[in-house]
Amino acid sequence: MNDTREVVGACPHDCPDTCSLITTVQAGRAVRVRGNPAHPPTDGVLCTKVSRYAERTHHPERILTPLRRVGAKGEGRFEPISWDAALDEIATRLKGIAARQPQAILPYSYAGTMGLVQGESMDRRFFHQLGASLLERTICATAGGEALTRTLGGKVGMKVEFFAESKLILIWGSNSIASNLHFWRLAQQARRGGARLVCIDPRRTETADKCDEHIALLPGTDAALALALMHELIAHDWLDHGYIERHTLGWSALRERALLWNPERAAQVCGVAAGQIIDLARAYGTTKPAAIRLNYGVQRCAGGGNAVRAIACLPALTGAWRQRAGGLLLSSSGAFPVDRAALQRPDLLAGRRPRTVNMVRIGDALLGDADALAGGPPIEALVVYNSNPVAVAPESAKVVRGFARDDLFTVVLEHFLTDTADYADIVLPATTQLEHWDIHLAYGHTDVLLNRPAIAPVGQAKSNARIFRELAARMGFGAPCFADSDEALCRQAYGDNLDFGELLHHGFASLKIADAPFAEGGFPTASGHCEFNSEQTSTDERDGLPGHVPNREPSGQDARYPLAMISPPARHFLNSSFVNVQSLRSIEGEPLLEIHPDDAAPRGIVSGAQVEVFNDRGRYHCNARVSDRARPGVVNGLGIWWRKLGPRGTNVNELTSQALTDMGRGPTFYDCAVQVAPSSAPASA
């Protein structure tokens, strides 16, 4: 057809791979989205989910107009209204509250799009000018991020492409095939070159199946494993003394700590055989280059920060950083020179210092818990975008009760009527990535990507940035920065740090980073060293050294709730996105709990049975799968279904807690004790 066009964009999702997309447009419709073969990290391949992005964009249930609630909160009954009516009503309500107490207004957003423009530009300016409460965006990665920063000085590490040359790769707390597909391709390449792959994960994932070795440790015991590896490195002198002396801080104290952790002690704590730990230490101590692909699965528990710190010390002990195919990667996002002050304009606060609400504790905060409210006023208005908190935040019972408050004014910017949108007073239709401009960083590679709109907005949808621009005008915010277009915001994101012309031309641009950035030390910490001992850590939590912090709710501790539950992502959803895309939901089937045969048999649970998973916080109804994908003592509740699409309107976050991690004030989704029983009533009830 002669009106066929191809447009280069960027995958917006919260995924380390940040793929370059090519969208085929015919007669104004996106008909196909594929991976850009010219972008090396993407290499022409997308995951199954985003291959369906055209289906998601042109989904028959897309919200096409602004909506006003007509039913009760949560019922999901709305009537269409005009943009003028919607924006006027929102501006009037927000002005009324702001005149008394701007901090009673709370934005709630996360990485529904990772785009810097649609995720953290005009929205932030708007709330800064308003003097609204600040949001601590902690729901994913802050424990690990903080831990990495305390150890290495930032979210920095190996360049991902060099994993292909490694001879040993520890895939630690990562189901790469599901969540980091383009890294997995590099790991396969390494394997063809003779590398050994070791997966460290309580669950026997599809990634574990394909590795040479799987260490199925108990959740939240990674620091103990890392300390025992150090013990063996010391005992066998597999250390790079020169590197330790020149480029690290706190070695003698760490050495003393590690010598307390012989493999037998760690094996007890981790619930694995001591022999596995000894073999892993030998491989790690004697193979060069050795690389660690650490991921966020290790840090969703009470001691998540300490676990990441312990693991992040390992490459400095063996001098693995000397080689470009050695070292560690958790996140590369710290390498991107984003000009956040230009994008977000914190100066618009003009000296005001609003209180900060932690998004993990939105349930408690909405219900008036003084601690969750950080001593500030009750929340009277909530503006949600790029997030689906009713489905994804912990302890759903409280989140739902909070959102159901009749005295709360809630605005939700969305593509679909999600569990959260069902509680909105006003829903505003937002554009998808195919319909707006944006610019991206990545956390699993080091390229900047530009996203051009491929099609016109669907229905009456507007981009987040445009919505906040129009709201700002209605609020009477006169500063010139409230007039910046989405495209202008793209240019401001990196300012002079980047050649925007190159981006416009190719759609991506690589950061200039040394192949082996820490071969000669030079870590971005205050000392310039890899900090085994962190002063920052010693002042606020512990003694400054990484240690094993047990889970709050470990397997086998509470007789009422003897099983530990983790709830990692289902492969064909992205958090709660795509759950409403029928072709993907069909692949996933039903909400699922994996349980080991030894735990299933005494409870009379068979595969396919409906079960109730419960603890003091709630009750989740789902389907059992009896399988050794779960290790004994641990059940896997794969996430994150829309509540309204799960049996009896529940999802796995009924069970999770709002407790925070040791560092970074992050969530403890995978630190959750439960009991499981066959369902007492039919699932359809």
Ligand SMILES: Nc1nc2c(c(=O)[nH]1)N[C@H]1C(S)=C(S)[C@@H](COP(=O)(O)OP(=O)(O)OC[C@H]3O[C@@H](n4cnc5c(=O)[nH]c(N)nc54)[C@H](O)[C@@H]3O)O[C@H]1N2
């Ligand atoms: N397909 C798909 N891809 C995704 C997502 C998705 O929902 N679906 N989500 C995206 C987002 S937001 C993020 S943050 C990343 C998440 O991806 P990752 O950073 O890899 O983190 P998780 O998927 O939470 O967990 C990874 C693995 O860690 C394991 N794990 C759980 N507890 C522990 C533990 O205590 N120790 C160890 N060693 N392992 C543990 C889990 O079983 C899981 O297999 O993926 C992104 N990519």
Ligand SMILES: Nc1nc2c(c(=O)[nH]1)N[C@H]1C(S)=C(S)[C@@H](COP(=O)(O)OP(=O)(O)OC[C@H]3O[C@@H](n4cnc5c(=O)[nH]c(N)nc54)[C@H](O)[C@@H]3O)O[C@H]1N2
């Ligand atoms: N039990 C359990 N809970 C978890 C996790 C877990 O592993 N287990 N993982 C946690 C993690 S790692 C994360 S990151 C969070 C993720 O939680 P969220 O950040 O809430 O991510 P999603 O569920 O993908 O929801 C994003 C929403 O943003 C919308 N959206 C996307 N693009 C745009 C846009 O341009 N404009 C607007 N207005 N909306 C848009 C999508 O339609 C979608 O509904 O969940 C956390 N919750």
Ligand code: SF4
């Ligand atoms: S979700 Fe990840 S793997 Fe899939 S297209 Fe997006 S960036 Fe690539």
Ligand SMILES: [Mo]
């Ligand atoms: Mo995440």
